[in-house]
Amino acid sequence: xxxxxxxxxxxxxxxxxxxxxxxxxxxxxxxxxxxxxxxxxxxxxxxxxxxxxxxxxxxxxxxxxxxxxxxxxxxxxxxxxxxxxxxxxxxxxxxxxxxxxxxxxxxxxxxxxxxxxxxxxxxxxxxxxxxxxxxxxxxxxxxxxxxxxxxxxxxxxxxxxxxxxx
Numbered sequence: 716x717x718x719x720x721x722x723x724x725x726x727x728x729x730x731x732x733x734x735x736x737x738x739x740x741x742x743x744x745x746x747x748x749x750x751x752x753x754x755x756x757x758x759x760x761x762x763x764x765x766x767x768x769x770x771x772x773x774x775x776x777x778x779x780x781x782x783x784x785x786x787x788x789x790x791x792x793x794x795x796x797x798x799x800x801x802x803x804x805x806x807x808x809x810x811x812x813x814x815x816x817x818x819x820x821x822x823x824x825x826x827x828x829x830x831x832x833x834x835x836x837x838x839x840x841x842x843x844x845x846x847x848x849x850x851x852x853x854x855x856x857x858x859x860x861x862x863x864x865x866x867x868x869x870x871x872x873x874x875x876x877x878x879x880x881x
Contacts, residue, residue, distance in 0.1 A: 716741040719749065719784060723864045727777045730868060738814070739870065740781055748817045749782050757808045766806040771832060774814050775800055775843040779830035782816035783847060793826060793847035794854070806832055806840040824849050
């Protein structure tokens with residue numbers, strides 16, 4: 716599987732953000748899905764031992780939205796226009812979870828995507844369907860300063876804050 720890029724500051728994938736979940740996604744081109752494994756700590760709970768619904772939604776938003784990169788390339792970033800989350804059962808903290816995302820339908824400027832969060836036994840705790848679109852220009856303009864840090868980082872090496880030329 717091919718690894719996707721990470722950033723510095725993102726709440727979910729930011730490797731320099733102290734409160735980030737530091738998620739890393741991998742592309743499975745054979746089944747046209749992306750996957751990430753994450754263990755959500757207790758300080759992101761809503762009820763004791765249960766991941767807050769907003770955190771569950773954020774994981775699904777990012778995972779389903781990143782699925783567009785399977786076909787459109789590593790810099791084909793999109794943002795959610797509509798996100799519909801269905802909570803099937805409580806998502807536990809301190810448990811390895813697998814987030815899976817895929818594309819239902821895609822054009823150059825928008826896509827319909829979906830995602831799931833699964834327990835180690837495959838049970839789905841939450842799922843989403845979303846419509847994602849190209850970000851407005853003012854968002855893309857702000858992204859320019861982050862581009863040197865938007866890259867694939869080695870899982871075995873610590874994050875470096877200075878960009879390296881590839």
